[in-house]
Amino acid sequence: MNAPRAITRRALLGAAGALVVAVPVVAATGPAAATATGDGPDAEGAVLAPTVFVRVDRRGRVVATVPRPDTGQGVRTMAAVLVAEELAVEVTDVVLEQAPGDTAAFGSQAVANSTSSRLLSGPLRTASATARCLLVAAAAARWGVPAAECAARRGRVEHPRHGSLPYRALVRAAAALDPGTVPVTLTPPERWRLIGRTGAGRADAHDIVTGRARFGAESAPAGGLVAVVARPPWIGALVDAVDDAGALAVPGVVAVVRLAPPGAGQGGVAIVAHSTAAALRGREALRVTWVAGSPAADSRAWLADLEAALPPVAGGTDVRRVYRLPLLAHAPMEPMNATAHVTGSGVTVWAPVQDPGGLRTQLARELALPDTRVRVNPTLAGGGFGRRIESDAVLEALACSRAVGQPVTVRWTREDDTRHDSYRPMSVHRLGATLGPDGVPVRRVHQVVTWPLTVVPPFGNPAVVLASGDHFPYAVPGEVSVTLRPAPLRTGFWRAVYAGQFGYAEECFLSEIAARGGHDQVDLRRRLLPADSRLRRVLDAAAERAGWSRGAGPGRGRGVACHLDYGSAIAVLVTADPAARRVLRVTAAVDVGVPVHPSGVIAQVEGGVLDAVSTVLRAQITVRDGAVVQSSFRDYAWARIGDCPDIEVVLVPSEAPIGGLGELAYPPAAAAVAAALAEGGEPVTGMPYGVAVG
């Protein structure tokens, strides 16, 4: 463990008598830099920018500012564990404050690319260790003893002869020290009490189980108004004429506001009212005439278009398979919503967003306001999965608030959320392989045809799509090509982004090759992975825990897949009952470097497995007559508890730095589930398995 870089005196802000330590966060310079970044401030090729804050206040309370929002991925819990470890208190002693959007202070605040642990863990530990060392130095000075004789424990500094002093008695003296004169050491792993060990539950858990947790709509200021939006009935439709007499006659309806895209979101007509029920009645009474757009759009035709754009079959491949993958919606449990208040002096936003800093910058630019007049308060988010990177709901709330001069919460209904998403793109993959005499692949060809991400312009570049998707970890040389067709509807980041599609096709194909050559799925992968590699270790660990060598048993199918990304490695083994289309058991072994909060690490893997079960068994979005067919969880058939297999997650010890996790499990879990369902039956040709796509 390297000693952290020296903290300058400027890093200490003695606000209100508190000891405050601010430590730079590495701002990643791009996806490559983010992937390479290990433990924070010293990573090569990164730029030093903004900060995380840790504060010990006059009452001795430890307060941490969490720069990134919690969408269920557990960043608040991770912060609490790291801060508690270094400041020698319990996890539940740490008071968490959610940072407002402020990239100047906090750098990127985007919950994206599974970077929060990787980028924040180093600075959080350094800031907390600095505060601890300053408190210890202050106590040592008070007692006139060397700091080395003192130790921080349970919120106090102790000395064998002088007894102990609580932090609150040391805060003022510690804040007056020159941090440049106090050496700072991180707690070494062999002395960790909490990191990788704590049994503490998720931060905010008590508020969650009592209903007190405040998500987006619960965070709106009292007395605000509510709006719902009449949205385009077919893709790309624009408002032609509005008859709002009926809507305005509904008791409780205050205003009808036209929302012009893209400045006011996706476009439509908002009904602003005193209550949600009144707004919904108003929407029913509103008459809108729509024009333009694609009223005949059909996802089956889109799939055919992608397939027609496949490049010619590559020469020299012995086996080939084409995979067709559908549109997927994010469907966070909390539908999209946002609250905004536009006043003469600026704007304030309360919303469950994944990128509060980026949102603030965007709003300041679009509204031509200085940053200081735009306040973005991120709330807890009821899931994100990539959808809440976007600003469309916030733009709608701003337009409504501007029109009525009061705070307005725009609520999306579930139907709105399902039908007006930024979907995971459809894709078609042709896989080909040249096999050696033993049936082991010696060359691979992967031809991908898909759409760009319309809400993320850099993902209009095939090279960026390729970098996102292609993480093939096995020793098989080959070529991967990406052909992008124009996207016919909004597309965006969906958990694991293109790796979810590429990895699924690659791993399903590898399992088919194994079966064809008479190889065991695990053995074939072991042969193609270096003996000392992280993937080989997790694969072996999963196989051992699952008792893989004992065989599948009658009427059972099995599948395997691996994934190496975000600085972490995972192997997933699945047992299914193909005849019943049921997934029975999943064993995953994961190397995330240091599993800071073990329960949270396991939870993220469990979540990826359930996404896999959902999308491989049946969930897909289809489009007919210009509109998304599905409208709720009734027909966007996400997994229910009865679909849930037994899941066991093995945390494999590792010397690697803290890795990312939120998106790691989905791609291999999906492939392993499909391979298990297909074993002994029809090969996998797409997603969901055995269901018409599109």
Added chain:
Amino acid sequence: MGRYRLHVNGRRRVVEVPGDTPLLWALRDELGLTGARYGCGVGACGACVSLIDGAAERPCVRTVAESEHARITTIEGLSARGDHPVQRAWLELDVAQCGYCQPGQIMAVVALLAGTPDPDDAQVDAALRDNVCRCGTYTRIRAAVRRAAELARDAR
């Protein structure tokens, strides 16, 4: 517009809304009881599940007028300190990820255990069939139901 008397969490409350207003919006917007979450509005997700005369019901598909004479318990009324056996089990097993669906899951389990104190996995799966968790906490929900049953048994 009508005046409706509701019996919520042991208190009598009055709301002035049209009688066909979904109970969920009366609870949330009129009474400030926001622990019942909005997830779909069509009874398909279970995020708003609350107890109505002891049974797990969905306030999003039930009107205020229909609810006048019922005893309604929302997550806020389940326990004074968040220490109902089901809540304790949820904390022990660290069930929540985003947490948005969990009040509905918890209330559905409270109703289940009231009639079936020691459910097997098939009974749990049946009772929670239409309670969606988009984060995938189902394995922990199953374990937490077993634990809640134990805690409730110990308390008796």
